[in-house]
Amino acid sequence: MKTGYVFAFLPLAFGVAKAQTGFSTDPLNAVFETKDTDRFWKAFDTMNNSKQNPFTDYIKNGSQGVKGFMEYRIINADSLYATVRKRKEDYLKSRNVLAGISQKERRIRAVYSALKYWYPQAKFPPIYFVYGRFNTGGTFSKNGIMIGTETLQNLEGMVGLVSHELIHFQQDIKGTDNLLKYTLSEGSADFISELVSGETNNSPFYTYGEVNSDKLCKEFVTALKKNDPIDWLYGTSKKDDRPNDLGYWMGYKISEAYFKKQPDKHKAVQNILNIQNPIVFLKESGFLDQYIKQYVQENNMSFEDFFKE
Known part of the structure; x- marks a missing residue:
């Protein structure tokens, strides 16, 4: 089944999930929490008759999900209030969107079992359905x-979407x-996420990546050690x-190549979730070998030197 989903993951969040036990x-036993959406619509419905910001209560009495959505996203009650007033009709489109969530919950629990x-x-953390300012589809x-x-x-x-964020929650990726x-x-x-859910992300960057694979692989080899994600x-x-x-596509292809080369697939999944050294993982995947060999030849390097940090 092909499906497209939108999410936002900030580099600053690397590793934070591991801090929670x-x-x-x-x-x-995984929790699906929707009470914050009820609080949001209660505030929304009083917005025109309230002399004060009705979303103050939504934030004050919000779940850990709302609290986790504050930094970079909701920011504060005033910023949320301003966005809701500006995009009122857009918010209304999602008013009844969770009506069928029980069916999706069963499917998500099946994905959890596969993981x-x-x-x-x-570990299976709570899933909080919250309201923000249209800047994040999902995060953790x-x-x-x-x-x-x-x-x-x-x-x-x-x-x-949930499957992708669930995998982020398990990850403990180290390295530069x-x-x-x-x-x-x-x-x-x-x-x-695709392995456990059977749902493939068909976002534009996957289609573009496959069509332009050769060009992109050559470019990525020259940029992969830089701390600059642009492009x-x-x-x-x-x-x-x-x-x-496009980095989603590239990371997928490297991970896929690594997985295919490992005889013990369960061990491969464990290693992918807990990458200790990204450059060594890349080497073990073999995915970019032909492009790395071309690069080192052009730059008077050895193949082994390329994998030194």
């Missing part, structure tokens, strides 16, 4: 997974902060017609 290891099969030590923090409900017009892609690490974090999350993640320089977030 105590979440269920049983997929059947449990592949990665027995997986040490407190759980947060879904920006205002970005949803239907529940298509919900399983893939650079483009390679960032792309592996995002692309490997897509790869394992690969979180925006482009507009130097060509590429879509945003």
